[in-house]
Amino acid sequence: MSNALALATVTEALRLFISRSVQADVPLGVNVVAGRPPADPPDDPTITVFLYQLTPNGALRSSDAPTRATDGTTLRRAQAAVDLHYVISCYGAESELVPQRLLGSVVRSLYEEPLLSVADIETAAERAFLTGSDLAASAQRVRFTPNQLDLDDMSRLWQMLGQTPYGLSVCYQASAVLLDGRTAPIAGLPVRDRRIVVEPIVTPAVDRVLSVAPGGVPDSGPVTADRDLVLIGSGLARPGMTAHVAGLPVPVRAADERRVIIGQPERLPPGPHPVQLRYDVLFGDQPRPLLESNAVAYVRRPRIRQVNAGAGGVTVVLDLPVRADQRAVLLLDGPGGSYRFDAPHPLAVAGATTDRFLVPTPGVEAGRYLVRVQVDGAQSPLETADGVYSGPTVEV
Structure with a gap:
């Protein structure tokens, strides 16, 4: 879980991590700031952490949709999964290779500790402008991996920054940050008991629909209101059978493995309508409508x-x-x-x-x-x- 402050919290926690890590490698009083690379490169040892892009997370984007009940009540909170793209730039005296020393420390530190620690997140959340951030409680850990940009992509990135001159930089991707929706899901009742039923089931299949006049034999003639429907298929005879035409229950006249004869709804209008068989499966001591055949359409013709x-x-x-x-x-x-x-x-x-x-x-x-x-x-x-x-x- 994490609210709308998650993005800013990741950036501040990354800044704190880099600030703490480089001091051990480059004891020069490095200034680590979160922001765009400066238009006037400083001579003092400086590292900028700039979030330049946000993209949907490819692994989690298909499983973050909210789930709702039939009445619209939220059962699962909406959750956006995103990746953050950073450019980390290093500045300082070129005569002493300070930018390269700083960059080497950043790369080594993020390779050694790619996961953003809870301690850094909690420290970042203590900032006044991040009060209320709950990223530390999220079960999803944020991992930093280097992004390999070719010269064309790097050139376009710096063109996007306007008149900012290029500084020695490296790009990282933070995956994944989860942003929870505002709607709180309802709490369901606990499971009272568990029942497991194992039963071999052959799915009934309806191949075609014929009709039969009273006292006649089934044929493929016009299906009018005075005729019964004859469903031809396989595996049709099972206990607990009910028949439905256009979603309406109809009587079952006769049934065997290959053929089921059913009636038609009285006031059903002419036109194409689906026919389906449904079966109750004994679940413990309660029958449940858990099995159904495929739906086959027929045309009800008027006279x-x-x-x-x-x-x-x-x-x-x-x-x-x-x-x-x-x-x-x-x-x-x-x-x-x-x-x-x-x-x-x-x-x-x-x-x-x-x-x-x-x-x-x-x-x-x-x-x-x-x-x-x-x-x-x-x-x-x-x-x-x-x-x-x-x-x-x-x-x-």
Whole structure:
């Protein structure tokens, strides 16, 4: 855990570490400051510690997202993982090679102690401007590793600093600093008891969906409201089975390993809908819905119960309710040719359903036409007699 003062605390702790370490190697009264390299290089022994860039930590960036419950309550606090990039510059009398002596001490010290110590962090947090810093309590330790910049990258870095002349420098990366969010997660109840259940499970798989009329045999014909669904697959017969169509529970008529017959929801509108089987697994003495098959879509097709033609167009009555947001199309086929007309949208007031709507049909030649209605891609079936289509029809 660490708050917004973590970045400044790392910089101050690094400054304190360098100040303490170089005194043993270069007893010249070195001044270690946190800030940009100076525009006027000093002659006194000086080391500047400058944070010039912040980047997301590649290892932890995928695991720092907040976790929330279904009601939006925070279960895990948001946490940003970042890396800090420093340029450490050394100044002093070139005639005595002071910059090189200082740089050698910095590199040796950070190689020998790459982890930022808790003691340095706590000392840094005693500064008045860092009061409230809690970086010392973080479980994530900050490690310094040298950054190898080529001449082009180093040139761009110093160009970024404006008119500041180049000083003998080395770049380091501090990984990783964790910044916690402000929202406090809720505390969950403790685990009352633990139960481990081992059970061989074969995942049920639904391959395709057929339908069957009452007293008939399954076929791949149009799935209308008066037919049951037949799920064909493998490993379907298990205890505790429930069937769901479009998320609604439906009755299971019959079931075996390869085939399950289920009903359809009564007021389900036409269109494509998912079908899925779910199974309860005995977890201790309580059944839990832990196993489910894959979801397979089928198309629920409407039937035309009544159709009439008038001055305003063709009025269609379906056997299924149609939602206001669904798209309906009227298709006419007859001696005058084939016609397609879009029904007015929306078909009903928002949130309501309707099974009756009027479709304007301008320009249709007089005659008898076969009628079909297509709702969201689900087309009503035609009736047949003696191998030809016979209905439903309308006289225009």
